[in-house]
Amino acid sequence: MLKPSRLLLPLLAALLAPVAVADTRSTPDPRIETLLTQLGKVRDINEVALSPDGHQLAWVVETEGKPGIVLADVDGKNAHSVGIATKPGICSEEGIAWAPDSRHLAFLSNCASTRNGMGGSKQQDVYVLDTQSSGQPEHLSNLNGYAHALSWSPDGKTLGFLYVEGATRPASALAAAKPSVGEIGVEGIEVQRVATLPAQGGAVQRVTPADSYVYEFAWAPDSDRVAYVAAPAPGDNNWWIAQLYVQSAQASATRTAVVNPNTVSGPLHGLQIALPRWSPDGSRIAFIGGLMSDQGFTGGDIYSVAAGGGAPVNLTSGIHVSPSWFTWSSPQSLLVNQFSDGHAQLAEYTVDARHAQQQRVLFTTQGAVWDGSAIMGLSFSADHRYVAFEQSSFDVAPEVYAGAVDSGAPHAVTAINAALKPSWGKAESVEWDHDGFHVQGWLLYPVNYDPNKHYPMIVNVHGGPSGAVLPRWPGLGASFAPFSGLGYFVFMPNPRGSYGQGEAFVQANRKDFGYGDLHDTLAGVDAVEKKVSVDDHRLGLVGWSYGGFMSMFAPTQTQRFRAVVAGAGIANWQSYYGQNLIDQWMIPFFGASVYDDPAVYAKSSAINFIKNVKTPTLIVVGERDAECPAPQSFEYWHALRTLGVPTSLVVYPNEGHHFVNPVHQRDLLQRALNWFEKYLPPQS
Incomplete structure (x- = not known):
């Protein structure tokens, strides 16, 4: 889902890159390298x-x-x-x-x-x-x-x-956008x-x-x-x-x-x-x-x-x-x-x-x-x-x-990837009721799970919001299920706005981004904690696209998450409306343009509640993302840095909403794993 005007991004990315590298790739964990190597072996x-x-x-x-x-x-x-x-x-x-x-x-x-x-x-x-x-x-x-x-x-x-x-x-809107030069909206279409x-x-x-x-x-x-x-x-x-x-x-x-x-x-x-x-x-x-x-x-x-x-x-x-x-x-x-x-x-x-x-x-x-x-x-x-x-x-x-x-x-009928075995824990469907809705999600257990121990949990919010998490073999890039292989629970909810419960459920978060679906997700966290031994003081949050928005917005509404990775997110729906290249998607979800109803955009904008954020946040985005433009990540990073919240921003050159360079895919996942190890260690 979710698109920029980026003439200054190459310069800004170059200025910021040294900060990002120093902050997110220190003290490599050999288990991470092993995991990344395994993920890279799959033949698609x-x-x-x-x-x-x-x-x-x-x-x-x-x-x-x-x-x-x-x-x-x-x-x-x-x-x-x-x-x-x-x-x-x-x-x-x-x-x-x-x-x-x-x-x-x-x-x-x-x-x-x-x-x-x-x-x-x-x-x-x-x-x-x-x-x-x-x-x-x-x-x-x-x-x-x-x-x-x-x-x-x-x-x-x-x-x-x-x-x-x-x-x-x-x-495809997922591909890297063309450079924004010439007469915009007229030339090069x-x-x-x-x-x-x-x-x-x-x-x-x-x-x-x-x-x-x-x-x-x-x-x-x-x-x-x-x-x-x-x-x-x-x-x-x-x-x-x-x-x-x-x-x-x-x-x-x-x-x-x-x-x-x-x-x-x-x-x-x-x-x-x-x-x-x-x-x-x-x-x-x-x-x-x-x-x-x-x-x-x-x-x-x-x-x-x-x-x-x-x-x-x-x-x-x-x-x-x-x-x-x-x-x-x-x-x-x-x-x-x-x-x-x-x-x-x-x-x-x-x-x-x-x-x-x-x-x-x-x-x-x-x-x-x-x-x-x-x-x-x-x-x-x-x-x-x-x-x-x-x-x-x-x-x-x-x-x-x-x-x-x-x-x-x-x-x-094939055995193309038969030699590959998961290095993460077992998967289980979890269901709960909240606010009149029946909600479902997927839970990955830590590898070698011991019910007598308490484990941290990372909540992974899917993109869309119209979408759904199905069991899928993870790969490199914005695929966060492998965190289970390092000693984390990974919880992947399908809250209101998701497919799987009918169209009324999909439309239930219209004009309500970040509120009802966040409450469904938190209720799911509570349901998981009643089921398995999760340490509620070691919860992390990660997402891409709409999940990136939720990873920016949720810390303005709750202090339950202790570390966040926000991928291709949206910090400010009002400025986003004028920056992205797919603004037509917004009217069905918000009910009007930002010029006709700015209040509905403001109420879901993380930047309007930014002083509530205390959570260390890694922010990653593609330089030429047409769906979730890089200036949104800059805006969120700038605010956290100004407020003294631990943060790092990494902009990947020439990437769009979907990363295609394997080096960047691997680097993204490695940084995310390192971030959670630093601020949400698997061992208490």
Whole structure:
């Protein structure tokens, strides 16, 4: 969630760096180095795709930081690398998409490119591999920019994808922002459009309007139309006001505005829409609508609308779970992957024109799942009898899972990370009631936990606020579960504002940031302390993005926390409104702009209560963060330093909201671990 004007940041970061280094990297603990080394060994599985006939699996796995494609039987046997690369780890191949014939696999590769593309790396192009032939993949395109989200038309004649011609950065608010130079808001705007390419090769056709930024799209069953979610550029900012459109899959075609959440009446008004999905007969489009703070991290209710437009219908009003991803399995049924009390749960729904009713839960996974296309995304065979996905948990490192839908939760069909074992303690779901809400969270025990001893506990608040903590294997960077390996409890609550309890629960912290959700979190701390031996005088707090805001705001409201690490936080919602590059997200949550209702922003601004803070605080942020701009971290750090509160600020050069440099990821986690060891020692 959450974006700067940063012309002075490089100078300021250079001035501050010596202070940060001296304060946060002294007296290294050898256990920290061991832990960081282990975290760096995981091989990420970025995508999983099951062939439509259910017989073949493809996945994308990283080798030495480079993604490569593996092809196998559906049970994982006969796995072998495919693509242009002569060996894994030397170039990038990803973006896999099966053709309807289950024989051809499209992908993106820069392995044979001699042209420079985005960020100085080699330009990626579209290739198609005939999986039943020993020949080389066919080169289909000569792109100049950023492409992703490859998707075959149902008739197999055309490939569609999202394309930013001349891109200088990935199309994501999480990526490092461009330098703020030139005429702001006018010059250098990059627009993502739907593009198509004949499956046999040919010219790329830009389908959607040049002034409209497209976030997601879907082919109609007739292969002649596309539905897409789009807004005026700039794309980073305007997803929160995006509309649903339908048009012919041809350039310069007239489009139809199907749903405008900004003007529609009913529960969808002013909310966000995502994941358009055509009904099998092409008459309707279903989508997820809700209060969502991040494009790509979807949750809400399932809506339906006639493909030609009309009033959208909330099919799942009042449910107590949060659908995050779905697919039509028949004209009268949906398969829905949903957040439920901190778990990922696949359920079958029957659907008619007015309602979608859950019939049964097919399985609940033991960790976080996705297929690479979307959070909670799954890859199904065409008959929806088989499913595949990547899964990890606190106990098991990432692997590819596949199996029959009706046989319970699928088993792992790979052993890519099988040698990795957790060096942290066991995980346990914790539930409690507070203020009329039922709340859930995850608790990691200290390694080698002894109930006769008292341990410190670190509370990790997730980002969003619309989001949820699911069990997931931790990695380097802003992943704080490994603190358990150094003798801490780690508590990860899903308070009001989180997915998993229904849309009313998600919307319960509107215009109330830092109050109700903080009280839910503190009630969760009390519940944990009644359950296990936590030392209440040794509590720490950590978070990133919205969690970074909470890490700045909570010490102004309570003295229970003795050490804090605030990552990419927000100190002052009023100044933040004018600094970030995604201000459109704020109106759904605050109810008005800062110019129309400054008081609602002021009441949740840590800077207005800053003299209450006594807690030593480490502050970290990316220099080019477009979501949570670095000046917010400077403002909080400056106040604490002036007030004599122990503090350190570290600004990481050229990083955005999501850090991509492995050196920075490792450094961030090392500093956080050192900070807690200094101010919240595991041994009393």
